[in-house]
Amino acid sequence: MKVKELEAIMLEKFPDAPLSRDETGMTGALWSIIVPISGIRDATKAFWSAGFFLESITALDFEDTFELVYHFNCYEPKSRLVVRVLCGHDQVPPSICDIFRGAGWLEREVHDFFGISFSGNTDMRPLLLPEDADYHPLRKTFGKVSAYHKREEIYG
C-alpha cells in the first residue's frame, strides 16, 4: 500500500521524472525514479514519513555524469524502492543527513570513493580512507580501470 502512495507522491512532486517499474525483480526494487538533484531532500522526506529506512547510498561514475543511488526499504511489506540522482561531475547534491542521520556516514563514504561533496553535511572527513587522502579510488579515472562508459550505454 505504501508503495502505491509513495508512487503517487513522487509523481505528484516530480511530474516529469522517469519512473521505471521492475517486473522481473532483477533490481530487487519495485520501482526506481530519477529525481532532479534539488529534489532529493523532498523525496527523502516522503520516504521518512512513510516509514522507510535508508538501506544504502552509493554512486556510479559515468563518463558524462555521476549517478547517486539511494536504496530505501521498508520493514513491512517487502518494498525496496530506489531513488536516483544524476549529478554532474562538478555538481554538489544536498545532504540528507538531517532526515536520516545514518546517511551522514554513507555520504562520507561516497565522498571518500567518488569525491562528491554533499552540501549540508558538516562532517566530510574521510571515513574509510586515510585522513590525508586526496584521491577518490572508485572514480573511473583512478588506478586500473576496465571500462569507462556513458550512462546510456548501460541503461540503454
Added chain:
Amino acid sequence: MAEQDRTEEYRRIYSLNLGPQHPSTHGVLRILLDLDGEYIVKADPIIGYGHRGHEKMGENRQYKQFLPNSSRLDYLSGMIFNHGFVLAVEKLVGIEVPERAQYIRVIASELNRISSHLLWFGTYVMDLGGFTPFLYAFDDREHILDILDSVSGSRLTYSYCRFGGVTRDIDRNFIDMTRAFLKRMESRWADYDDLVTKNIIFIHRTRNVGAINPELARQFGVTGPNLRACGVSFDVRRSEPYEVYDRLDFEVPTGSNGDALDRYYVRFKEMQQSCRIIDQALDLLPGGDFIAKKVPPKLSPPKGEVYAAFESARGLSAFYLVSDGSPGPYRCHIRVPSFGNLNVLNEVLPGTLVADAISILGSIDVVIPEIDR
C-alpha cells in the same frame, strides 16, 4: 601545560582513545571517547583501518574471480556472503540453480550463522569478563567448522558456492555430523542458560544498557538482530525469501526493549531457530545435481543492474552489481549491515559508562573488516 589552558572545561572532560588496539574492539576499530570521570560525553567511532578496497577489486575482476573476496568481507559469516554474491550473479545472468544445491547452500549458510553467533556469544561474555563461556562456545563452533571443512575444504573463508550450485556435494558423513551437532547443541543450550543467561551479574550488566528504539534504528538503518531486539520483526529471509527459505518453517525472534539483554536473547533464539531450519532442510533434502550443468566458464551477463539482498548473521546485506555486458561488473557495491549498526553508537554511547561502552559495542556485534571493506 600553560596555566591559561586549564579552564574548568579542560579539567573536567578528557578524551580516551579506545583502540585501535584494545582487547574489546573486535578488530581495528578506534572510538574516540570524551569522558567526564567514567561517563561518556561524546563518542566518535573512527573506522577504515582495515580498508582493502573490495569494491574497486570487484570492478577489476571477473565475476567468478570475486568469489574469494566475498568470504573475506565478513569473515565470520563468510559462507553467507559467498552465498549472497552468487545469488546476485545468478540473478544477473539468469542461472537456474538445482533444488539440491539450494538446500545445501541454506544448510551451509545456517551452520555458518550459528558459528558466527556462537563466536559472538563467546566474545561478548568475554567482553563482560567471563572467560569460560568463550571457550565452551569455541568448542561448539569447532564442530561446525569441522562440518563445513568436510565439505568445503576450508574452515573460515569457504568459497564454497559457485554460480549455479556448490563446489562439492554433501555426503552421508556430512549429514551424520550435522545431525550429531544438532543433537549436541540441545543439551548445550541449557548449560549456556545456567552459565550466562540466568546469571544475575550478566543480567545486570546488560539490562537497560544501550537501548536502541525503533525510531533510532530506522534513522540509522540498523538491521539484523539489533533491529529485531527493538521489536521490529524484519528478516530478509522472511520478507523477501531467497533460495528455499519460504518452504522452511522458522520463527523470527524479537525482543522488546532493544537493550543489550534483548539483543542477546534474540541472537540466542536465532541460533535455536537456525538449528530448526537445518533440521528441516536435512529432512527435505532432495536428490539431483549439486551444480547446474550449463554454466559457461566465462559469464556474459546482459547490461543492467542487480540488487540481491540476503540476511547475514549481522543483518541485511546486499550486493549491488551494475553490468556493462563484460565478464566483470562495472560497479560492485556491497551493503554491509555492521555499517549502520556501528553508526548508531554515536547516539547510544553518550551518557553511559566506559564499562557499558564495551558491553554495548560487544552486543551490537560488529565485524570491522566488513565495514571497512
Added chain:
Amino acid sequence: MSEGLFSWEWFRLILGLLIVLGFASLNALFLVWLERKVAGHIQLRPGPMEVGPHGLLQTIMDAVKLMGKELILPAKADRRLFFLAPVVVFMPVLVGFLVLPFGPSIIIRDMNLGVLLVFAFSTFTVLAILAGGWASNNKYALLGAIRSVAQNVAYEIPLLLAVMSVVLMVHSLSFSEIVVSQKRVWFIFVQPLAGLIYLISATAETNRAPFDIPEAESELVAGFHTEYSGMGFGLFFLAEYTNMFIVCAVATSLFFGGWQGPFGYSLGIPGVFWFLFKTYTLVFFIMWVRWTFPRVRFDQLMNFSWKVMIPLSLANLVVTAIVVKFI
C-alpha cells in the same frame, strides 16, 4: 625471653622472615600454576603441559623470563613512584605471613593484635596500586587505580565488620586464640553470614573476578599495571596471588577452624597440613568463582557493597553482640 639483639625472639623473627620470603614466592608461583590448571580443566583444556611434569615448572620459567625483561618507563611518568609501587605492593604482603597460625606451634610471632595487623597492612596494597596507576601517566592505569581505591574503601568495611563478629565471640584479636576456640564447632557454622560476607569482600579486596574491575582487561586493557613490564609487572602479579593466599589463610583461621580437623578430630594429620589443605581449598573456590562469572560493573559493585554487604554485616554484628552479651 632474654633481652638483647641476638635473643631467641629476634632469631626466630629473622628466620621466619627468610622462610616466609621463600614460601611466599614459591607459593605464589604454585598458585599461578594452579590457577592456570583450574582454568584449563574448567574450560576442557589441559592448561600448561610442556615445561616439567604437567607444566609444573612453567611458572618458574615465566618468572625467569619476566626477570630478564626490560623495565620500560613510559614517557613523562613519575619515575620514583613508578618503580616504588611494585615494591610497596609486595612488602605488606610479607608482613601478613608473620602472624598466620600455620599450626599450633608454627607461627612466627603470635601477637595479640594479629588480626588487626593483617588487615592494617593489607590496606597498603591500595596505596601501591594508586601510586602505580598515577605514576604510569596512562589514562587506563589511572582509571584502574581510582576504581581500585573506591572499591577497597567500600569493601574494607564489610570485611572488617564480618571479622568483628568473630572477634566479639572470642574476645580476642589473636589468631591462635580464635583458632583454639573453634575446637568443637567451626565459626562458619555459627556465623555463616559473616563467613560469606568475608569471602565476598575478600575477593573484592584482592581484586579478583568477578570484582576485578581495577584491572578489567576487556575495558581498561590491564588497569593499573598497563604500563608495567618485566619484574614490575611480576611483583604486582605475585602480590595478587600471595594476597589471595593470605585472605584465604585468614578465612581458614577465622571461620574454618585453622589447623584443627573437623569437630576437633585431627585424624592423625598434623595441623599444618589441615591448615594448608583448607586454605588451598578456599583458594580453589575463589579461582572457581573467577572462571565462572562475568565481571560486575563499577557502580553495581559499589551498590552491592553499600546496599547489601554493609547493612547485612552490620545487622549480623549487632545480633552477634546481643547474643554474646546476654548468653
Added chain:
Amino acid sequence: MSYFKELFYGGLSLVEGMAVTVRRLFQPLVTVQYPRKKIPLSSAYRGHIELKIFEDTGTHKCIVCLNCEKTCPSGVITVQGVKMKEKGPKTATQYVIDFSKCSLCGLCVEICPTQTLQYSKEYELVGETRSDCVIDCLARLAKQVEEKKAQGLAA
C-alpha cells in the same frame, strides 16, 4: 521483600553457574596437543595446488593452456612450456605458484581442461622469507614420482 527475593534468586543463579563449570572439571579434555597429536584432515581439504600424477603416463598432463594463469584472481600461477612435438600440445617446463598471494578459491582446479591440478594436503607451511612461499610444482611432482617409484620397488 523484593530486595531479599532478588538476593536469593541472584545467589541461586550464581550457584547454578558454578555447577556448570565444576561439572566440566570432570569431563574429558577436548584439546589436541598439536605437534604431538594430529587430527585427520578432511577429504575435501584445500591445501595449495599441485600437479596430479596420472597412472597411465606416470606424470602430469599439463598442456600449458594458461587457463589457470588467466583465471587466478591474484596472479599466483606462472606456467611456461614448450612444444615437444611438431603437432600436439605443449608440455610444461615451469609451473610455479606464489602461495603467499593464494586465497585457495579453487578456480584453477575447476577450470583445468585435463584435470591435472589437485589440492595438496600440505598445511604446515611456514617460511622465513617470502620466497619460501614460492612452490615449484614440477619439482614437487618429480619428488613425488621418485617416492612412488621407491615405494613400488620396495613393495
